[in-house]
């Protein structure tokens with residue numbers, strides 16, 4: 001009986017691969033046997049160098065908001081490895097951390113462009129490859145901020161609500177073709193992005209960052225921040241045949257935060 005969690009011979013494309021969650025996920029997918037196509041707007045070979053020595057990998061610098069560049073990375077992945085079996089549609093930005101009245105329209109548009117248009121373009125260009133194969137798994141990165149309102153990151157929250165809507169609609173359109181589409185909703189993950197949000201929220205509340213972090217952790221039933229590896233584990237599960245009957249789901253990885 002083959003191990004249904006393994007990804008041997010499969011190709012996984014990961015966007016935002018130079019970031020904390022993207023890099024941890026690329027490492028785990030490679031450790032489970034996948035070939036990795038690592039996409040980021042930053043030229044950063046570190047994510048690929050951190051993969052297991054045995055891993056076959058390709059790093060591509062591309063902007064997920066640019067349709068030509070998205071088409072380009074999809075083509076490059078297929079040219080090099082022949083298929084795209086798993087797609088972690090993950091690149092995202094937090095934008096400004098400010099109340100709506102102080103938020104700039106320029107950043108509003110930028111956050112929607114990366115977090116929502118980027119995810120849409122990834123779906124638009126990876127789906128035809130997977131439909132031709134009659135097989136594939138797409139995992140978009142949303143957030144628990146896509147499940148409820150979040151002060152001072154309203155635009156980020158709106159973009160992540162949109163990612164969940166895109167995921168569910170895409171799952172309706174394509175599940176049954178052999179392609180599954182899900183999203184992950186990470187909670188408070190120990191990362192550069194969370195530190196930026198905590199520091200700015202603390203400034204608005206007139207308290208220091210450690211106090212702001214304590215306030216946040218108090219509201220997490222697990223009583224700690226999450227680790228990127230813990231998000232990667234769910235993505236790797238969703239990418240695998242073990243998740244063969246899972247589609248249209250928004251998986252929280254949040255230490256119970258949304259249950260509290």
Ligand SMILES: NC(=O)c1ccc[n+]([C@@H]2O[C@H](COP(=O)([O-])OP(=O)(O)OC[C@H]3O[C@@H](n4cnc5c(N)ncnc54)[C@H](O)[C@@H]3O)[C@@H](O)[C@H]2O)c1
Pocket residue numbers: 015016017018019020021022039040041042062063064065090091092093094114118141142143144185186187188189190191192193194
């Ligand atoms: N860190 C958290 O606590 C947390 C919680 C919930 C959801 N998320 C989501 O997880 C995803 C990854 O977050 P992270 O913590 O690893 O952040 P990160 O900032 O470490 O990584 C994001 C990566 O995306 C890349 N990127 C940004 N814009 C891009 C573009 N236009 N084209 C290509 N690449 C681009 C960045 O260069 C960066 O390497 C994001 O979608 C984020 O919203 C993070």
